[in-house]
Amino acid sequence: TWTERLARVQTVEMGASALVSIYPATGKQLQDYGIHNIVTLSEEIGKVIRGTYADEQEKRQALVEVTDGFELFQGKILDVEREVKGGFNLGRVKLSGLNSDAGSEAVVHFQNENLIAEKDGQVIAMTPDLICMVDLETLTPVTTESLKYGKRVQVMG
Known part of the structure; x- marks a missing residue:
């Protein structure tokens, strides 16, 4: 339009x-x-992010449960390729696996938003499903603009 x-x-x-x-x-x-109960869901997500849990894994699991989502990959950002073209933030981010994903690699392709997630060369999620990244420790959102080498993230669907 x-x-x-x-x-x-x-x-x-x-x-x-x-x-x-x-x-x-x-x-x-x-x-x-509209999306029903979106404000309530936002509040519940905030409670998880600010909440106290026995360990980080328990906190990450609570986020997965409250969003009715699933964990796709945990990793450290190895490389970010990005270009702004026609007002779009285009690129891909390469991740090296951590924790249960140690030894694996993932690539997430994006155009302003995450579009396709691959693990070890296999597509594990794609639009129209949501693919989100959060900081592995704080669970705060990691946008395509804030991707940087060394950041530890959880990729969620």
């Missing part, structure tokens, strides 16, 4: 960091078409 094209130009000019509300909706539209 023309609104998205305008927003993309603004985002590029602002250094690939901007917030835009493209589709404001009425309360009725949100009830009919």
Whole structure:
């Protein structure tokens, strides 16, 4: 749409960091078409991130459970290839396995968002499923813009 094209130009000019509300909706539209219980889910995720657990693995498992997701890979970022093209953040990140994934490698391809996750050359997740990365210790989100060598992450689906 023309609104998205305008927003993309603004985002590029602002250094690939901007917030835009493209589709404001009425309360009725949100009830009919919005994601139900999203605020409650956000609160529950926050409680896990801020919570105290016996160990890091227990905390990571709690995040997987509250999101009804699954762990795809735990690893350390080895390499990030990235380019900004037409307002899109394109690239891939290569991970070396940690913990139960030691000895394996993963690659996550992205275009602003994570699109395809591979483990040892096999596709393990792809859009339209969500592929998210969180810091392995803090469980805070790791966006495609914040990927950097050495960061330890959990890839979730």
